[in-house]
Amino acid sequence: MLEAFVLITIICGFFGIIFKKNLLMKIISMDVMSTGVVAYYVLIAARSGLFTPILADFSAASPASPVAYADPVPQAVILTAIVIGFSIQALMLVGVMKLSHDNPTLEISQVELNNTP
Amino acid sequence: MNSLTIVWIALPFFLGFVVYLIPRLDRYLALATGLASATYALLLFLAASPLRLQLLDQFGVTLLLDSLSGYFILTNALVTMAVVLYCWSSDKTAFFYAQLIILHGSVNAAFACTDFISLYVALEVSGIAASLLIAYPRTDRSIWVALRYLFVSNTAMLFYLVGAVLVYQSSHTFSFVGLRQAPPEALALIFMGLLVKGGVFVSGLWLPLTHSESETPVSAMLSGAVVKAGVYPLVRAALEVEELDPLIRSFGVGTALLGVAYAVFEKDTKRMLAFHTVSQLGFILAAPEVGGFYALTHGLVKSALFLIAGSLPSRSLKDLQHQPIDARIWLALAVASFSISGFPLLSGFGAKVLTMQSLASWQVIAMNLAALGTAISFAKFIFLPSGGEQAVKPGFWLALGLLLGGLVAANLVYIEAYTVANIIKPLAIIAAGWLLYWLLFRRLTVKLPRLLEQFDHLIGVMSLSLVLLFWMVLA
Known part of the structure; x- marks a missing residue:
């Protein structure tokens, strides 16, 4: 169920990139898509359990049941991807700012018409 | 290490x-x-x-x-x-x-x-x-x-x-x-x-x-x-992962044909080189085990060609046919074009032979077709008139010396390629390509949609x- 929602988020973002006419909206759609991807990593990390994987002495508290830790690897990996994603986003927004001087509406068809040979 | x-x-x-x-x-x-x-x-x-x-x-x-x-x-x-x-x-x-x-x-x-x-x-x-x-x-x-x-x-x-x-x-x-x-x-x-x-x-x-x-x-x-x-x-x-090999090879063939199909009709030097890059990436993927050597020769020759194209007086091939280019630049252009068409004595030849030998049987016809397309598209460069005078950037010749020198030196990596049968085939492909260029593609103006x-x-x-x-x- 949760997985379906996450995948729908990714697909919604992707369709936004295709169908939105405004360059700024396209970038925001891309952000939606990357949010979906990040959520998917978190979801997969939580398959084995929900506890934060911090090594501590739990055995004394509940010797019978081992603690169901979340998998730390996808979380660590997606941190890198989040940082990269947001720096790319920032760079793209700067580019859009520059483009908006001469193409104030930022319509993709207009930008493309003005800037391709 | x-x-x-x-x-x-x-x-x-x-x-x-x-x-x-x-x-x-x-x-x-x-x-x-x-x-x-x-x-x-x-x-x-x-x-x-x-x-x-x-x-x-x-x-x-x-x-x-x-x-x-x-x-x-x-x-x-x-x-x-x-x-x-x-x-x-x-x-x-x-x-x-x-x-x-x-x-x-x-x-x-x-x-x-x-x-x-x-x-x-x-x-x-x-x-x-x-x-x-x-x-x-x-x-x-x-x-x-x-x-x-x-x-x-x-x-x-x-x-x-x-x-x-x-x-x-x-x-x-x-x-x-x-x-x-x-x-x-x-x-x-x-x-x-x-x-x-x-x-x-x-x-x-x-x-x-x-x-x-x-x-x-x-x-x-x-x-x-x-x-x-x-x-x-x-x-x-x-x-x-051997199971993926056929998949990658088939993408290689598709890419090689697609790129060359665009490159043959292109009338702009830099766009033609770019489409040609697409086609050459296909050659690398078509035979993964020897892709390294092909990538080396392609990298050297394509960057040389882009540097040369940047020093030509115009980007339109039509203008260049009426405007003689500097003889030395023409020579460098011809060397690079010969290498990429697979002419012997340059490393493009060894790379092409090596790739052609490691193809699977179902790839052979398509890849030879792509090689023919390469010869056609680079005939456009080789038959440009020379004799003009132009100034180039000071670092231009040093950079080209490094790249073209690398092309000649890399030739020695696969010296076994020089057998009679191996030499005749690329020459035949180049000859056929030039013939097609003179008969057909020189006059053809097709504008592919973008x-x-x-x-x-x-x-x-x-x-x-x-x-x-x-x-x-x-x-």
Whole structure:
């Protein structure tokens, strides 16, 4: 169920990139898509359990049941991807700012018409 | 060797930031980075066994360095050095050189790693650095081209990330060997990302505009080295996981034909070279086990051709036919064109022979057709009139000397190619290509529509190629 929602988020973002006419909206759609991807990593990390994987002495508290830790690897990996994603986003927004001087509406068809040979 | 490898990977990133601190040293540091990588690649060729490094555990960073990555690294090093020499006396700022060094470093990292996450980071860094280089002139057009490049590659990499986590879910490792147990949707997503990033087949149509609208040194760098960062993982995956080999080969054939079909009809020098890059990437993928050598010769010749095309008086082939070009530039152009058509005595010949020998039987006809298309499209350059006078940039001849010298030297790698049967075949292909050029293509004016290169279509084609890949993997 949760997985379906996450995948729908990714697909919604992707369709936004295709169908939105405004360059700024396209970038925001891309952000939606990357949010979906990040959520998917978190979801997969939580398959084995929900506890934060911090090594501590739990055995004394509940010797019978081992603690169901979340998998730390996808979380660590997606941190890198989040940082990269947001720096790319920032760079793209700067580019859009520059483009908006001469193409104030930022319509993709207009930008493309003005800037391709 | 282990610690040397780590130092070599870290060096460009370190030097890239040093350039900001000591801007006066910019070009020397950039040249030194290229030299260091070239030396390291030569060490790799001398090493007896491939070097495998596993940092941390099975989910950590894995590096694999052998002669295949050695070829790619050498390509990157030589192209970077040539570009630095070309820009030596231009007024490029330290920012340009810093981005160049970081681009070089990230492409190197992509050639060294064999796990999906290091590859992701390397590809994204190369995407950022490349788009900053494209946008260097700060004109509206260059900013749009850079933005488009960054957008397309980042969207593709998001799909790739989903694929990577699916691989992790099935085998608890991000390493390439995890592809073996991966579900088909993971394969489709990862390959789609890499195909887009490498500019391969239908999803690679962002490449012609990006490579032709960039400045001369930047297009040389992009076409010579950066696209190979997307292609190398595909080659590596085909070698590590044999089940994927037919899939990669079929994409190679499709790409080779698609690129050449556009290149034959193109009337603009830089766009023709860019389409031709697409077709040559197909040759690399069509025979993964010898792809390294092909990548080296293609990198050298394509960056040389882009540097030459930037020094021609016009970009339109029609104008150039009435405007004689400098005899020395024409000579360099002819040498590069002969090499890429597979003429003996230059390393393009050895690479073509080697690739043709390792093709599967069903690929042969299509790849020979692509080779014929190459000969036709480069006949356009060879038959340009010479005799004019032109000034070129001071670093131009040094850069070309390095690249074309490399072409002649790399010829010695595969000296066994020189048998009578091997020599006759490329000559026949070139002769047939020239004949077709004179009879048909010289007069033909076909303007192929650029509809598929529009931004919306680029993104839309991604979803189509995802479906296509999914069916191919399932089949």
